[in-house]
Amino acid sequence: KQEVTQIPAALSVPEGENLVLNCSFTDSAIYNLQWFRQDPGKGLTSLLLIQSSQREQTSGRLNASLDKSSGRSTLYIAASQPGDSATYLCASSSGNTPLVFGKGTRLSVIA
Amino acid sequence: ETGVTQTPRHLVMGMTNKKSLKCEQHLGHNAMYWYKQSAKKPLELMFVYSLEERVENNSVPSRFSPECPNSSHLFLHLHTLQPEDSALYLCASSQDQGTNIQYFGAGTRLSVL
Numbered sequence: 527k528q529e530v531t532q533i534p535a536a537l538s539v540p541e542g543e544n545l546v547l548n549c550s551f552t553d554s555a556i557y558n559l560q561w562f563r564q565d566p567g568k569g570l571t572s573l574l575l576i577q578s579s580q581r582e583q584t585s586g587r588l589n590a591s592l593d594k595s596s597g598r599s600t601l602y603i604a605a606s607q608p609g610d611s612a613t614y615l616c617a618s619s620s621g622n623t624p625l626v627f628g629k630g631t632r633l634s635v636i637a
Numbered sequence: 638e639t640g641v642t643q644t645p646r647h648l649v650m651g652m653t654n655k656k657s658l659k660c661e662q663h664l665g666h667n668a669m670y671w672y673k674q675s676a677k678k679p680l681e682l683m684f685v686y687s688l689e690e691r692v693e694n695n696s697v698p699s700r701f702s703p704e705c706p707n708s709s710h711l712f713l714h715l716h717t718l719q720p721e722d723s724a725l726y727l728c729a730s731s732q733d734q735g736t737n738i739q740y741f742g743a744g745t746r747l748s749v750l
Contacts, residue, residue: 625680
């Protein structure tokens with residue numbers, strides 16, 4: 527059974543800092559991996575999706591990488607801003623099986 | 638706006654009440670999902686519908702009853718809930734089941750007294 531772990535559970539950084547959020551998964555036979563953002567009391571917004579054949583995806587200041595062999599993905603946020611404060615969730619998909627989510631990393635960017 | 642709308646946004650109910658959560662998507666998607674998000678737990682998948690047929694029931698108690706009358710609407714009927722059922726209930730949709738990006742609604746915050 528796939529398990530997804532996110533470390534750290536919470537992170538606080540000063541504005542402007544570059545940061546990395548970590549996601550690990552136990553079963554490397556994934557189809558894709560997604561990163562989501564969730565603001566307090568709100569639903570999830572998809573940020574990046576990496577197919578199993580890809581190594582990374584970029585969108586603006588966000589870069590997500592995938593290393594299937596080690597069971598790891600990272601989300602890199604460049605030049606962080608207070609508006610980036612949110613909970614970031616990663617989720618893996620193995621074909622037709624449902625998404626398996628981590629518990630998330632709660633990020634606070636301090637102005 | 639993700640194109641997935643959930644109502645109501647907040648709901649308080651007693652353990653003997655019957656209520657329903659509604660989810661609507663106009664994205665032309667074929668798959669819809671119900672998730673439960675409790676404090677300090679990962680998102681838990683509850684139900685998956687693909688082309689209006691239930692394809693996944695993730696060992697959810699029978700006090701939660703889903704309904705998908707058409708490809709744009711998904712309901713979650715609630716009855717005789719327990720206080721531990723208090724959570725954020727999220728609906729999502731995707732073009733097809735499993736492999737595509739899922740679009741989430743804002744959720745219904747449910748409190749069971």
